[in-house]
Amino acid sequence: MKVLMINGSPRKEGNTYIALKEMEKIFIREGVESEIIHMGNKAVRGCIACQGCAKKGKCVFDDCVNEIAPKFEECDGLVIGTPVYYASANGTMISFLDRLFYSTPFDKTMKVGACVAAARRGGLSATFDEMNKYFTISGMPVASGQYWNSIHGREEGEAEKDAEGLQGMRTLARNMVFLMKSIALGKEQYGLPEREEPQWTNFIR
Ligand SMILES: Cc1cc2nc3c(=O)[nH]c(=O)nc-3n(C[C@H](O)[C@H](O)[C@H](O)COP(=O)(O)O)c2cc1C
Numbered sequence: 001m002k003v004l005m006i007n008g009s010p011r012k013e014g015n016t017y018i019a020l021k022e023m024e025k026i027f028i029r030e031g032v033e034s035e036i037i038h039m040g041n042k043a044v045r046g047c048i049a050c051q052g053c054a055k056k057g058k059c060v061f062d063d064c065v066n067e068i069a070p071k072f073e074e075c076d077g078l079v080i081g082t083p084v085y086y087a088s089a090n091g092t093m094i095s096f097l098d099r100l101f102y103s104t105p106f107d108k109t110m111k112v113g114a115c116v117a118a119a120r121r122g123g124l125s126a127t128f129d130e131m132n133k134y135f136t137i138s139g140m141p142v143a144s145g146q147y148w149n150s151i152h153g154r155e156e157g158e159a160e161k162d163a164e165g166l167q168g169m170r171t172l173a174r175n176m177v178f179l180m181k182s183i184a185l186g187k188e189q190y191g192l193p194e195r196e197e198p199q200w201t202n203f204i205r
Contacts, residue, residue: 003034004075008082008093015118015159016081019151026173046095053103077112087123109139124150145172
């Protein structure tokens with residue numbers, strides 16, 4: 001059982017990282033393998049809608065998106081950690097997720113998703129909603145915690161003082177482990193849900 005955690009902050013050990021590390025402590029305690037990848041300091045360009053990935057099975061831009069994609073394929077759970085910029089995930093994270101989710105052809109059904117956001121003051125729950133949409137369009141159940149998975153702080157390290165935020169990360173990690181274990185059992189007993197051929201209607205006819 002493995003969890004992949006993406007740190008979308010340009011600050012390697014900033015407040016987003018503190019939230020992810022708090023979750024990691026629980027994964028270690030529960031015997032779940034985990035890895036934190038620092039992606040937020042990379043120059044990640046946006047999707048250019050070339051549809052090249054449909055032919056190649058990967059993004060035409062060979063960068064961290066293609067490097068991380070196989071790790072996403074093999075993991076049972078994905079945690080997205082992002083700083084809040086103007087009440088949204090930061091631009092790097094959005095570019096990364098657009099391309100990661102769009103370009104990867106593998107089935108993501110029943111991989112558990114969770115997102116965490118770090119901010120000084122506002123825009124956290126808008127960011128939380130934004131992030132969860134990548135999971136819910138992909139058949140990925142969303143792990144939830146005791147709030148909308150957020151942590152507060154402005155300067156690097158300030159999130160260490162947010163006791164409620166840190167507790168929320170631990171709760172989220174415990175819930176995520178339970179969900180991943182339950183899904184593993186369910187898969188063994190019942191298999192994945194049946195999938196239909198996708199219907200592509202674009203509301204033009
Ligand atoms: C460009 C930019 C925009 C920001 N926008 C917001 C915002 O909308 N709301 C907020 O509360 N904090 C905002 N912040 C502050 C960061 O969210 C905050 O410093 C956070 O702790 C950064 O996380 P990190 O340490 O993981 O990078 C912004 C920071 C930057 C650099």
